[in-house]
Amino acid sequence: RGDNGFVWDMEGMFQFGSRADQSIFAQAASTYVGWNFKDAPLNPTVWVGHDYASGDPDPGNTGTYRTFNQLFNFG
Numbered sequence: 001r002g003d004n005g006f007v008w009d010m011e012g013m014f015q016f017g018s019r020a021d022q023s024i025f026a027q028a029a030s031t032y033v034g035w036n037f038k039d040a041p042l043n044p045t046v047w048v049g050h051d052y053a054s055g056d057p058d059p060g061n062t063g064t065y066r067t068f069n070q071l072f073n074f075g
Contacts (some may be wrong), residue, residue, distance in 0.1 A: 007034045007045060019065050026068040028053040 015026040032049030056066040 005036045005038060007036050007047075008032065009049075013068070015068060022063055022065040024065045026054045026066050028068045028070070 009030070009032045011030045013028040015024055017024045029052045030049065032047050034045050034047035036045040037043070053068040053070060054066050055068070056062070056064075059065060059067060
């Protein structure tokens with residue numbers, strides 16, 4: 001966080017390995033920007049963001065499984 005209050009967070013994730021008779025190659029990304037009101041009571045921060053996770057359009061009929069598995073997605 002800079003002195004002006006602008007905050008940001010970016011993450012990229014990949015999954016690979018094997019699942020049954022398919023190889024796994026999946027990805028996800030998360031990007032957020034916000035503003036921290038450091039001089040306001042309780043020091044609030046407002047965020048706006050976007051999450052992306054890959055999906056497989058035909059999971060059973062290809063040699064590669066492309067659906068990102070979000071472990072503990074409600075944690």
